[in-house]
Amino acid sequence: TNCLTTVWRLFKNLSEDQQRYEKQLIFEHPAFVKLCQQLLRDSRRMTRADLVFSLHAVVNLGVPQNTLLVQTLVRVCQEKLNQLDNRCISVLATTLAGMDKDKNVSALQAGLQLLVEQRIPSIRDIFILQNLMKCMGKDAPVFLKKKLEIAVLKEIDHLTYPNALRLFFALVAMNYCSIPILNACSKKIQENVQDTPFRQLTLILGACYNLQYRNVELFSALADYVNSTAYLWDKRQIILLLSAFGTLGFQPSELMDIFAEKMTEDPEFLNLKNLLIVLRVYSRLNYVPRGQKHLFFETLHSCLNKYLPQIPNTELLKAVYALCILGYLPHRAIDELLQKDSRNELLLSDGLYKEEKEMMLRCVKACMELDSPSFTKPAFVLAENFSSLVSLNLRKAREALIELLGDEKMFRQNVQLPYKYHIDFEIVMDSERKTVLPVAATDDHADSSVQRLAFLFVPLAAFCVGTTHPQGKLGMKKRHLNKLGYHVILVPNKKFQEMTNEDAVKFLKGKIYSENALPFSEVTVQDNN
Secondary structure (H helix, E strand, C coil): CHHHHHHHHHHHCCCHHHHHHHHHHHHHCHHHHHHHHHHHHHHHHCCHHHHHHHHHHHHHHCCCCCCHHHHHHHHHHHHCHHHCCHHHHHHHHHHHHCCCCCHHHHHHHHHHHHHHHHHHHHCCCHHHHHHHHHHHCCCCCHHHHHHHHHHHHHCHHHCCHHHHHHHHHHHHHHCCCCHHHHHHHHHHHHHCHHHCCHHHHHHHHHHHHHCCCCCHHHHHHHHHHHHHCHHHCCHHHHHHHHHHHHHHCCCCHHHHHHHHHHHHHCHHHCCHHHHHHHHHHHHHCCCCCCCCHHHHHHHHHHHHHHHCCCCCHHHHHHHHHHHHHCCCCCHHHHHHHHHHHHCCHHHHCCCCCHHHHHHHHHHHHHHHHHCCCCCCCCCCCCCCEECCCCCHHHHHHHHHHHHHHCCHHHCEEEEECHHHCEEEEEEEEECCCCCEECCHHHCCCCHHHEEEEEEEEECHHHECCCCCCECHHHHHHHHHHHHCCEEEEEEEHHHHHHCCHHHHHHHHHHHHCCCCCCCHHHHHHHHHC
């Protein structure tokens, strides 16, 4: 056993190429053959620790699973399963997690799962517990996941930084989001963020995404650490981190400013793949770098133009769509896109569902009109359609508006506007924004004499994590509704639903009769900038 485990420890630290070469030498060595034969003969007389560690070494060195040696060791482990201590159980679980399912392995895994269930209350070592979590995996029954969670929480006060990282990833392997464990791990990671290597940073963010775990303090701590050490990081590393933050919907604004500065100073490093990632992240998070807006857009536009002859159709659509979401029109790329659209090449190309492509193309065409410098606010915006029906999740808002305004005639609901834009509720006020007017009576008024309020009740996922800053598509809709003459009020629907009826009325009253409301022209200018 000592010989085998020593060989494995030396072997696992080699590169992949070295491992292939050394593996061949090991397997051809006459002493290795004799060692395996002796292991086969003595397997039933070995101590439990030697048995488990021998199986672990043999499997990880790559001895085929269907050999007599491996199958014998698996069967003997099954016979001695109840004699194993907690450490041996942990090692055996790790070994089985890396093996293919066959009759003997499945039987041993089933027995091991029953044994783990019985032993959990007696295990006090977080390292062993997290290893069992990882090895039991996502297929473990929910009650077993819960038992492991409770056992970890009993020992959480003794959590170390290395174990915090392991626990984070063990929860991913088990596909189990335990908020108390994740919060404790996050706190420990924040305290030791300066000791976290780059790969671990990306893995932590990936784990948060897989577990649908959103912790603003953790994200901010990771972003602040990268900000303070940005000079040490390669631009491609920062792109990967920004991509992970973008996937989570978290906006690390300072880091995005730092990266934009690096990119504009040296745009040559941007290959097509990195360019598309940058466009996706900044558009999704609806962020334009402070103080370098023009240079930022020009750099991206220039890079996109460079790749136009070779960019696939779907990637061209994504790139143009991303820039349009940010309010920038890349004219040459748009011309290329529209030519492909006229030849029906876009919808036929691979990469996205047809409905998604149609939506993106429709948004691009809306941006071409509404974000054009020549666009002027229309005197009237005729609603294409509106309905008295209201969805279940808007009934509370409707009832609050009736109580506040006294009559259904004082607002309009389910308003469908040009460019496929939809408003949940529309309210019309006088130009000084002091009096609400009946909506039907203002349909023939010029927009200069009234102010139109558009209420949008949106899910929290439409905002950047931890803020009320709208993500890309919602930000574009808000900008375009401003252009059409509306003052847009975004309401996080989940928080609104949690309010009492009295608080809901007060909230809407504050939004409608806001003393700090900007004159309409100022609102429009502010949003455009």
